[in-house]
Amino acid sequence: MLVYKRILLKLSGEALMGQDAFGINRETLDAMVQEIRGVVDLGVQVAVVIGGGNIFRGVAPGAQGMDRSTADYMGMLATCINCLALADAMNRAGVTARVMSAINIEQVVEPYVRPKALQYLDEGKVVVFACGTGNPFFTTDTAAALRGAEIGAEVVLKATKVDGVYNADPVKNPDATRYSTVTFDEAIIKRLKVMDATAFALCRDQGLPIRVFNIFKTGALKNVVMGKDEGTLVHV
Ligand code: UDP
16 A cells, blocks of 8 residues: 655665766666656656765865855756756656756756646656755755655655664674664654754654665665555654
């Protein structure tokens, strides 16, 4: 049974790299499209926010010495490149996608207009939000929280390389255990890193749950929307 009808999926830029050192890995991209297609076919309305860390990050060592706002604008434009790649891969796979940008670059993609985004979602199109929040000093996690709240998503799904939130780093510590659910308050007290503080606060204040899950596990996204015990749910 479907537990979510409208989701906001947050993919980090790094998720698109696959095993590559930077950029966009074609096979990884196509695999993600299949995961997304799996839930679109179930009738779930899907909006996506993609990061840009695989191309440029305003706080990366490569941006050191740069004006922070300029570096952040570069990071936002990097997210747009990823959005174009994802939308192209989706359209090739027969999943209709529309990219909407927080920064006006109308020759490339249409601007973000909330009612239009809602219309696309109702039509069953996947909406891909580009250029983060459109403002420097923010992250695409915050963009995911913001757009998620704006479009009335029932959950923000944060795709990561591990399958949820653990009590210790599962890569370094084999005894680490995964939380199935955790409250926002517990996550703060136990200093569990879920999202950056701004994004986390926005979700908490709006009562918008976050589910952290592994995008590289085939079928995990489908499990999430079907309400199976996948990843970690952070809730009020
Ligand atoms: N960015 C920004 N404002 C936003 C979203 C992103 O300035 O609202 C910039 C910032 O420099 C950030 C970069 O874009 O480092 C890429 O986003 P992010 O680091 O969130 O990508 P991810 O880590 O998810 O790949």
